[in-house]
Amino acid sequence: MDITRTARTAAALACGLAAFAAQAGSVDYKIVTASERGTYIQIGRDLARFVAPEADINLESLPSAGSAENVQRLRSEPGVKLALVQSDVYQAFLDRAAAGNPQAAETIKPLRVVMPLYNEEIYFITRADSSLQNVHDIKDARINVGPLLSGTALSATTLYKQLFGKPLPDGQASYLSNEDALVKLTVDKSIDVVVAVAGQPAKLLVDMKAEARQLIRLLKFDQNNPASKAALQTYFPSTIKASNYPNLLAEDVPGVAVKAFLVTYNYGGSDTSKYLNRFARSLCHNFATLQAEGHPKWKEVNLALPPLGKGWTYYSPMAREMNACLADSQQARSGATPAPRPIQPVVNSQCPQQERILGLCR
Structure with missing residues (x-):
């Protein structure tokens, strides 16, 4: 028996098994x-x-x-x-x-x-020259809620129902991407409001040039409005900070968010x-x-x-x-900020619109 050859074979096998184990790890x-x-x-x-x-x-x-x-x-x-x-x-x-x-x-x-x-901010984007000022003004607006199967569409339609006590009419809803909807908002004006959901700073708004102020602005969420108070059973008040969007905002905008x-x-x-x-x-x-x-x-x-x-x-x-x-690590973290309040259950409508958004309608 060639002991040297056997040793080399064993060593090679060991290396191979080690490599396999590392890969399998x-x-x-x-x-x-x-x-x-x-x-x-x-x-x-x-x-x-x-x-x-x-x-x-x-x-x-x-x-x-x-x-x-x-x-x-x-x-x-x-x-x-x-x-x-x-x-x-x-x-x-x-x-x-x-x-x-x-x-x-x-x-x-x-x-x-x-x-x-x-919390993720929910942005309600309208044209700079729109008469709309607040989120609770959008009852009769043509609203792009985002693509089907998106969280944005669910948030937009749920918020609408909580604000106004009824589902968003299908004739007022569209399901385009943010980019396509913004074109329709500002060019052919066939949409009045574009809803977007993203934690700030949101790339969609960060990437906008200073000229965007001439075209679009954000609606304010007035948490003291009676309709808004109903929505806050599910969602959370937030502040959209101008420092995150210097090309778009001159001052902070009161907003609303989802977890x-x-x-x-x-x-x-x-x-x-x-x-x-x-x-x-x-x-x-x-x-x-x-x-x-x-x-x-x-x-x-x-x-x-x-x-x-x-x-x-x-x-x-x-x-x-x-x-x-x-x-x-409890002792090391003793100075950490308090845990967030528990998430409250959401009361959602049973309309076909939301089932389409969730992908439950075929």
Whole structure:
């Protein structure tokens, strides 16, 4: 027997097995977000850059039409393990399930919350010369609510119903992208209001030139108006800051916002659960880095798991991991800001319009 040759073969085999083990030690996962020009995709990229590597996950941040599509893709698309979803979209699926829609029940039942993130501003954009001044003035306006399956469309139509006590009439609604709708708003004037949802600073508005002030402006959300108070049962008052949009705003504008959530699936005792546990641990460990080097919206996120609304459930393996990490660092974080108030359940209409937006009508 050639001992030298045998030793070399064994060494080569060992190296090969080590390389295979190293390769097998990481997995390829995806997170679905929103448009390329929105905040969600940047949040997903931050998670891929600062959190996923420590969990041995190669995380790809994918664009999408928005929250309603994200729910569908999390349920059905291979490799999608995480999604960013607006609170009112998640609640709308729960409401439709409670109302007896079997497809909504099948879709939402196995989904789980990882953690609440931040408030996303809802922008109501009109022409600079429009007579509209406030959000509660849009009752008879022609409104672009955003594409079907988008969180924007759900937020816009839910807000309209809460403001005026009735669904947005189909004849007043359009479902174009923000870019296409802004052209119609300013050029042929066939649209009166464009609704966009994005955490500030929103790329859509940041990228506008100073000349935009001559073409468009933002409507104000008057939280003291009786109609607005009804909407605040679901949404949150916010301030759209001029410092974020110097080319568009001369002063801050009072606005309204919706909560963003990181969501996953109720995976059992599988390898996926193991890697998501690592992800939760890494998220806790690297949270300070996210706030320091990630999108500015991370500074508004509290690393906490507050109580959820009825029908909402945390993914228990990740919640245990994060709570253990938080307990270990509680003393160091004693000066942190308080946890956000619990998310309130949303009362959504049962009109066909919202079922189309959620993708429940075929």
